[in-house]
Amino acid sequence: GQNIDQPTEMTATEGAIVQINCTYQTSGFNGLFWYQQHAGEAPTFLSYNVLDGLEEKGRFSSFLSRSKGYSYLLLKELQMKDSASYLCAVRDNDYKLSFGAGTTVTVRA
Amino acid sequence: DAGVTQSPTHLIKTRGQQVTLRCSPKSGHDTVSWYQQALGQGPQFIFQYYEEEERQRGNFPDRFSGHQFPNYSSELNVNALLLGDSALYLCASSLTGGRGELFFGEGSRLTVL
Numbered sequence: 001g002q003n004i005d006q007p008t009e010m011t012a013t014e015g016a017i018v019q020i021n022c023t024y025q026t027s028g029f030n031g032l033f034w035y036q037q038h039a040g041e042a043p044t045f046l047s048y049n050v051l052d053g054l055e056e057k058g059r060f061s062s063f064l065s066r067s068k069g070y071s072y073l074l075l076k077e078l079q080m081k082d083s084a085s086y087l088c089a090v091r092d093n094d095y096k097l098s099f100g101a102g103t104t105v106t107v108r109a
Numbered sequence: 110d111a112g113v114t115q116s117p118t119h120l121i122k123t124r125g126q127q128v129t130l131r132c133s134p135k136s137g138h139d140t141v142s143w144y145q146q147a148l149g150q151g152p153q154f155i156f157q158y159y160e161e162e163e164r165q166r167g168n169f170p171d172r173f174s175g176h177q178f179p180n181y182s183s184e185l186n187v188n189a190l191l192l193g194d195s196a197l198y199l200c201a202s203s204l205t206g207g208r209g210e211l212f213f214g215e216g217s218r219l220t221v222l
Contacts, residue, residue: 004151033210042113042199042213043152087151096165097142097211099151 002026004100006088011106012078020073020103022088033097034062034073035087043087047073075105083107111136113214115200121220122190130185130217134202140164141183142211143175144199152199158183159205187219195221 003025012018024032031050035043049055049064049071061074075082085102092098114133122128134141140159144152154167158177177183181202187194197218201211 031208042215043211045210045212048208048210089151091209094165095140095205095209096154096157096167098154099144101149101151 002090002092002098004088004090004098006086006100006103008101009104009106011108014078014080014107014109016078018075018078018105020075020086020088020105022071022073022100024069024071024088024090024100026069026090026092026098028093029066029090030093030095031091032062032064032071033089033091034060034071035089035099037085037087037102039084046086078107080107080109113200113202113212115198115214115217117217118215119218119220121222123222124190124192126190126221127186127188128190128219130187130198130200130219132183132185132200132202132214134181134183134200135212138202138204138212139181140203140205140209141177141181142201142203143183143185144201145169146197146199146216148196155185190221192221195219 006022034046037043047062059076087102088100142157143155146152157165161177172188174186197216199216200214
């Protein structure tokens with residue numbers, strides 16, 4: 001099975017940087033995903049890592065270390081619209097995607 | 110290009126009743142996954158359908174069943190509803206192979222009284 005841990009809540013100021021950590025223990029690994037979910041809405045895809053290293057996409061970056069079972073999502077130049085829940089998800093070798101409980105990020109002016 | 114569509118968006122049932130939720134995948138996608146999301150929690154995997162067969166199943170009782178049709182659309186059925194089944198039910202579609210990220214519908218909000 002999968003065990004995915006991430007912090008429950010984080011608060012940051014507009015324009016700042018926030019790093020959301022995710023640790024996982026899995027019975028098989030075939031990629032790690034980050035999703036954003038605004039309150040009352042569906043999750044939307046942010047990033048994908050399958051090899052070790054950093055993937056950058058605009059203000060968002062995601063890092064993966066498979067040997068440590070660790071990933072982080074980095075949000076730069078925070079905007080009010082970035083207030084949302086951020087979900088770490090791990091895919092196993094059978095292509096099943098399991099989610100963590102999510103990290104609620106609150107951006108303050 | 111329509112994304113993932115789900116119906117109904119909201120519904121209220123009483124304990125013991127049965128419910129059917131429907132999902133149409135994003136155009137070109139062949140795989141449908143269903144998730145249950147309780148308030149303040151991450152989505153929990155129910156099952157996944159590919160080529161009209163259940164390919165994977167999470168830790169949900171047999172009261173939860175599903176189906177995929179030849180046009181790739183899917184249904185989730187829940188029998189003998191319990192109060193604890195109240196949740197947002199999310200359908201996600203993907204294309205087998207490659208990156209295979211999930212595209213989610215807006216969900217069906219089920220309330221069991």
